[in-house]
Amino acid sequence: MINVLYIHGMGGGGDSRIPSILRDAFDDKGVNIVVRTYDFDPEKAHVQISRWVSELSPSLVIGESLGSIHALRIKGVPHILISPSLNAPFYLGYLSWLALIPGVTALFDRIYKPREGDRQPLHFKFSTLRKYLPHGKAALAHSIRSGSNDVFFAFFGTRDHYRKYGIVSVRKWKNYFGDDSAVIYEGTHFTEEEHIHSLIIPKIANMLGINE
DSSP: OEEEEEEOOTTOOTTOHHHHHHHHHHTTTTEEEEEOOOOSSHHHHHHHHHHHHHHHOOSEEEEETTHHHHHHTOOSSOEEEESOOTTHHHHHHHTGGGGGSTTHHHHHHHHTOOOSSSOOOOOOOHHHHHTHHHHHHHHHTSSTTTTOOSOEEEEEETTOHHHHTTSSOHHHHHHHHOTTSEEEESSOTTOOHHHIIIIIHHHHHHHHTOOO
């Protein structure tokens, strides 16, 4: 059995959509797509994910959106990143002071409340958000530009609304991981199912050296 660790984005979890589609696609090919719900606190999450890596010895790590930052901190395995939000930890960290204003944390918790199910609980308090600054720096320290020998490949949507605000930046990705390390598809941040089947699944199969 080949283990693939899928690290979901903010507010995602064990029942996230994309890994469910991947499970169906690889169910009969000896590939185990593993996705687990981790803590919103990046330090606690890094400990959790590091334990999962030791347990599973994954042949591939896939990170989605903010989960890509966690994925990038894993060394010694190939990486596929889906709409990697390289600037998100810096936005969260530098704007963490807003959580000190009375009522702001409760407001953000309501706005970004995850759907029901096996989903990551979100709590936007100052002490948690501030930890995202070193978290983002640690991820970028493990890049091609910083000397990593790992394989990295990313997918971006042309209509990704987070690109407008710089949270998702193709330019920054290429600056750290190279010009040939990404594909841009005609779609959104949430990766329509057609692109999962036409782009992501074939890339996974190629990286694992298996037939689709």
